Structure formats: structure tokens, C-alpha cells
Amino acid sequence: MDSLTEEALLALLKLLGGSIDLSFDKNWLLCTAAEKGYTTVVEFLLNAPAVDPSVPNNWSIQIAAENGHVKVVSLLMGDTRVDPSAEHNMAIYCAAEANNVPLVKALLTDPRVNPCDSWCPAVQIAVENGCDEVLAVLLKDIRVDPTANGLEILVWACKALQASTVKILLDDPRVSSERIDDAKFYKWSLKHLFYGDIWEMLHDAQMW
DSSP: TTOHHHHHHHHHHHTTTSOOOOOOOHHHHHHHHHHHHHHHHHHHTSSTTTOTTTTTTTHHHHHHTTTTTTHHHHHTSSTTOOOOHHHHHHHHHHHTTTTTTTHHHHHHSTTTTTOSSSSSHHHHHHHHHHHHHHHHHTTTTTTTTTTTHHHHHHHHHTTTTTTTHHHHHTSSSSTTTTTTHHHHHHHHHHHHOOOHHHHHHHHHOOOO
């Protein structure tokens, strides 16, 4: 299948569709098409009675998100059988990790998708990786509170030495009116002693 183009694979499936189980091996065809970004193949398979895109564990949308295929993700989200928040919101976690703004925006249109999932928090990976464009999108979501847990998000950015991310957070009016949780902050800072731009920004903002 690796050597087949999207057009060739679609033509082959249309030819063989009536004689094979298109959902074989836990929807291998669908998952592979999602991985490659073969939109027309995914659409064809979604219309096949034997194919349930939620099997197994909504892997198809997670694989599409992991590989950055916005069109495939949007197509799968249009199917009521698909849960884009499955596996602890793994799809948006992958999108945030890759700094894929269009994909993050697409996933956030579904109210089930939570960027603050405690197991795979998209907001944390965006902060730690310095994915500032994604963070800007996530900060507009009412569920993302940059002051939660003693400004924990800001502490994540400091620990990761993400100066530009620290600046974005300090520019947020919700953050500028708060102070860093001394216990969390100093326990880490005394151990690692970060310097430079981050320290100066925090000092100038009077964050302690």
C-alpha cells in the first residue's frame, strides 16, 4: 500500500470493495489512509457499512492528528461515530505538540475536546515546547485559565526556559494581576537557577 497513490488506492478499493471486508484488521485501511492524509479514501471508507471509524478506540482521528492532516480530521469529526476527545484528548495533544494551529482550531470546534485534560494536557505541551501560536489559540478557550494552581502554566514555561512563552503569559491581563506560587516557584528556581531574559521579565513584572 505504501507504493499506491491516493487515486490508485481509491480505484482499487472501489474495484474490490464488494469482495473484501474493508474493516479488516481493526480498520487498518482507514487508519492507514488517515495516516497518509488520503481524504478521498477516508471518505469512501466512511461510507462503507462495515467500517466504524471509532474502532478501535478512535485511532483513525488520532493518527490523522498526529500526522497533521487537517482535512482528514475535519472529515472524521463530521462522522457522529467519531469521538475526537478519545484517549484523554490525544488528538489535540498531538496537534498542540506539532504547533499545528489550524488543526488545534478545528478540534476545538467540538465541545468534547478539552485542551486541559489532566492526562494529556495540550496546553502544557504547547507551553513546554514553546508553541506560542497554539498557546495563543488555547488561551482564548474559557477552560484554559493561566492563573490556575498558582500560575502553574507560567512555571511550566519558566522550567522549559521558553522566554517568548513567558512573555505571552505575562502580557495576559489575567496573569499580570497575580503572583507566582512561592512554594512551587522557589523550590524549582533554587535548584536550577535560570537567568537572563526570563528572570528579568519576571522581576520587572513583580511576579513574586
